[in-house]
Amino acid sequence: MNATAKAMSEPVAEYAIRTSKLNLWYGTFQALFDVDLNICNGMITSLIGPSGCGKSTLLRSVNRINERLGYVRIEGNIDVMDKNIYDPDVELVQVRKQIGMVFQRPNPLPISIRDNILFGHRIHNKDNKSSKSDQNEIVESALKQVLLWDKVKDRLNQRGTELSLEEQQKLCIARLLPVKPSVLLMDEPCSALDPKGTAAVEELIWELRGEYTILIVTHNMAQARRASEECIFMLMGKVVEHQATEDLFVTPEQKETADYIEGRYG
């Protein structure tokens, strides 16, 4: 833990996600060690590090999707908007409403584009059913926000799975928006895309900053540099360095960070 990050951990309100003494085990294997992080509200923070360093694990524990595996044990806290999401009284559905997730491989559901967008909305608004025109508006604004509207407006009843990978990934981002999350987690969102798709999705992510707190895991250091404001370097389940992206890449404080970004390992 470096001095900058320590200094930043004092104030409270401007952080969307704060972890303290977070340890995580898969069975008997410990994947995260005492992770203390403060992720700034409304910013894009990228998580970098070599394979197996725990960056995806950390990301996936922020909306508790890790728990699907069944053999995961966690100690410590993750506060999202000043509420520990591992408190026993926390409702998992509300956690996932608040914290959307985009996966490495685009995973639209095998239903129409329109239903994909409305899937989360319908789940979280069971009591007050919205009218057809409201739904149309939701679909339109979500698709417009991800710059997909013009491409698909005439074929909203087509299956989401029939789109190109880039469009699928945009659809996956779009379907989070009607749920109105405050945090978006992205697990290597561009790794299945070609360079053109990557550029398009990166641009989209950049557009969304400010409105959402975005935490993005990436293998691609150039991407972290281009598309994030803060950057966290992890190694062997520990946070090595957390700085403004620019500083981390230009003047890394830790030797491991410097070695990694210069490509000596990873």
Place this chain on the structure above:
Amino acid sequence: MSVINPLNRSMTTDFDSRNMDWYIDKFVQFIVFVAGISAIIFIIGIFIFITMEGFGFLLEDFSFREFFFSPFWEPSDEDAPEYGILALVAGTASVTGLAMIVAIPFSLGAAIFIGEFASGKMREYLKVLVELLAAIPSVVWGFIGLSIMNPLIIDLFDVPVGLNVLNAGIILGLMAAPIMTSIAEDALKAVPDRYREAAEALGATRWQVIFKTVLPAAKNGLLGAVLLGVGRGFGETMAVLMATGHAVNIPGSLFDPVRALTATIAAELGETAVGSPHYQALFTIGIFLFIITFIINLTADLIVRGIRKG
């Protein structure tokens, strides 16, 4: 270690020498080929056989109208035998229909539990048990219908006979459920896990994940499972023979005894003179059953295959 130098051997090679291995290889290839296409040979052979046996009837005494639309199956009437299978079709259809009403919730529930909830050992045990259940001989099911369900139905519903549509439907439903469970579970397993993950990450509860995501994605496979169950119901003989009451009758209620197409063949074929119109009429029923089950199974198979391909 000695080094073998092939160049020390004779340089002349006899390229067309055929040793014993060559003949064994060809022979095994032939045997495997015959075994491989035997299913086709048998199915064509059986079809030709039953068609030939029933052909005389089709040519002479067969009347399309009488055969399919007369509810009277009176082949042993000396003066004017009637060969109407309407009542038999109604019997088979009613029993199969009820069986599906029983089997679909059972098998779907079991498949969802095994595929989506049970884990580890529990799941393995359940799968083995379901397969064991599918292997119970149908005469045992018929016996249960006869000796357990029969008095139970008489007691519970205060009816004179317990061998009826209700009895046979429940028995057949329980018989068909294991195989349907097995196929339905395969269909659920074929749904990629990333769909479940996506739905869960959007905040769907377990039930919503299953109901809104997994089941729609697996619907073809589930339909195939149901169709296979229907095929099983149409073709089942022994259990329905024992549990239906075996009376030619278009059922008006669940408590009416009926007779199934298959049971008619099983019960009467041994008592007819080979080559008589009655004998041939039974084979015509066989052709009819053959075609129906073939179509049902083929459709089910195509649907299930379709989902596998994605």
